[in-house]
Amino acid sequence: MASAPKPGLPIMYNDLAPLNSTEHGTWKAISVDKASWVAGVNAIPLTVEEFPQAQRHFPIVFSTGDNPVPLALMGLNEGVNVFFDDEGAPIEAAYVPAYIRRYPFLLVKLEQNTDNLSLCFDPTSNLVGPFDEGQPLFTADGQPSQHTQQLLDFCQKFEEAGLKTRTFMDELAKADLLMDGEVAINRLDGSGQPFVYRGFKMVNQEKLRELRGDQLRKWNESGLLPLLYSHLLSLDLMREIFAKQGAQGKGPAPAEMFNAAPAQA
Template sequence: MAKDKKTETEQPKPVMPTLYNNLVPLMTDVHKDLHMINGQNFSFAAKVNAVPIVIQELPMIIKHYPVVFPADTPGVMLAVLGIRSEQNLFVDDKGSWAADTYIPAYIRRYPFFVARQNEEAEPVICFDDTSDFLGEKGDQALFDKGEATDTLKNIVEFTRTFQQHLEASNDYCRAIDEAGLLEEKEISFNAGDEVKANVNGFKALEREKFDAIEADVLKDWMTKGWVDASVLHLASGGNFDRLWSMDRKRNA
């Protein structure tokens, strides 16, 4: 019996993480001829104005980027890369990242990713099969006679370590959110009396509430590195002025 096309339901496409278009598991038999293609072109990130970061990166991140918490996604910490939609002020029209500027690990991890079917499942190394960084003709093979090369071993170690740090950092983000320490913020950038850009939809620590944390909670957070993370986050706010300056130069 023929199916009525009007009654058929299409499976919704899964929502991909920021930067990624189509994630597939990396498999030895299927991808035995896959190679990494050398070259540091960051055009793939040119329209991304924020990326997730981990606590371990904060000392480097706060030298260049504001650190915020998205208002609509609890448990995530972001480095802000631009003050407008689809704007990354650190990538130029040639795909080069701004000189002498720390590149977030989330960016450096691309096109690889760690995925789980559920919380109990083993993590699986995946990659974005639309990426220009991978192909059958490249500089560094991922497999040699069915075995992972040193190139792939280093990729897997970096990707898994970043994921572990990300999950631990998300615990910190959820804790400060549940403690009621985050307040929704909005920043406007003016030229005279005219508002030229506006950044909203994010949260930041409220300093007075942070200073009022009870002693036993503070002690626990200090052992976890969460107090240092909070102080670094608060110190990063001044980088919004840097982004505004970069935006004006780009649009001059």
């Protein structure tokens, strides 16, 4: 059983340690066919660059709180993921968000008085260690290996995508476009009360229709407008995710509601 995450850590990360050649000079990173770290996680942070691919598979919503972030819903109820089983094995072919693929690595600002970011990893992941097999993290002379350089590049691109996502979210805030979301889904047999899901934010379509033409042209030219429609179109997948939950025996109890807690990227 994984240890409880430390306060303030991003979702899925239980701990963080800086990667360095002194302590980890002979360590290796291994690849696995099961993403155990995502089992039971129903809402994954998403960057705007992923919207075009993600909208085909997941509802894209926004977390609640003062600094909302985009989320890909892999399940409508807490602890439910219809794309990965309880051991983290894929149930069906679908886009895998970069947040999942980045784990167990992460760029972190270790000193508050500098903008430098250091490559860290989750030491509880069992994906990095003094293994006999795997990808070396450092060369014999203590320099980052080619694999580590690729990890750094991936994490750096993720950070850059995160900045674009923050700009996107700032634009939504300026226009006051986000509203509390609510989706009611009827039972397949039509009996009883519908299941109601709340605890997330979505774009207010009425306010979107009322925006000035010059604002819409600006957003269209910047690529922001297509992102809004990717989000809105993806909401139709809520019912598909609900159906998958039922088919997998993961359907909600009558009183359960989805609650997308604020997530850290």
